[in-house]
Amino acid sequence: MVNAQSGVYLTYDDFENNRLTYATNDPVEDNKIRFNEFIAKPYLILKHKGEKVHVFKDEIYAYKNKKDIVRTWNFTPYYFLEKGPVWIYYRDVYTSQPKGTQRVRKFFYSTYGKGEILLLTVHNLKRSFPNNDLFHIYLDAQFRNDADLAQYDRYANKYKVNDLLEKAGSGITKK
Known part of the structure; x- marks a missing residue:
């Protein structure tokens, strides 16, 4: 989805080509991404199509959550x-x-x-x-x-x- 509101860039190449995994462009759909920084979990939690999906932080390049693009580096969001x-x-x-x-x-x-x-x-x-x-x-x-x-x-x-x-x-x- 080229105009996606949120999703995950699994690789740097995905980021450069704007290819999101678990993507949605429906602003009404509640596709929340929770990084779990304060509880220090090794994964982030996505709500995608009504289901919770766990994605390990060290297996993604970045994620997009509405207007924000957040790169993960050493389990830290930037x-x-x-x-x-x-x-x-x-x-x-x-x-x-x-x-x-x-x-x-x-x-x-x-x-x-x-x-x-x-x-x-x-x-x-x-x-x-x-x-x-x-x-x-x-x-x-x-x-x-x-x-x-x-x-x-x-x-x-x-x-x-x-x-x-x-x-x-x-x-x-x-x-």
């Missing part, structure tokens, strides 16, 4: 934001604060579709592109801290880190 020279993701994590816990959005990246997902930091980006001196200079000049790396450039219509990578001449996406 929400997909952008495909460019680096693929950008986010996830909300809970951190301890003096008055309880607070939800904080953290940003991550991979250098290609099947690549390892790393925390989006200047240090990690420099390690991922060790020979791109121009990109290193751009990073140091453009961003005051790691949190600034998640800035979206509305003019370029992409995340600034991807725009800088393209300008630094390393806009090659591995497969």
Whole structure:
């Protein structure tokens, strides 16, 4: 189903070709996907055509749940934001604060579709592109801290880190 509302991408190739397993495009149909992150189960639960289906997290590439595409990496869900020279993701994590816990959005990246997902930091980006001196200079000049790396450039219509990578001449996406 090309216009499916939700389903599972079993492989990277399925993701690239928009082939969903357990797909549905009926907005009325309750095709819920539950990741089971807090209870740390090795599978996610799909409700597909009225039945519960268990799919092991290490056997899928990603899943789509309405508008969100979520890639799984090391049994952890990462929400997909952008495909460019680096693929950008986010996830909300809970951190301890003096008055309880607070939800904080953290940003991550991979250098290609099947690549390892790393925390989006200047240090990690420099390690991922060790020979791109121009990109290193751009990073140091453009961003005051790691949190600034998640800035979206509305003019370029992409995340600034991807725009800088393209300008630094390393806009090659591995497969």
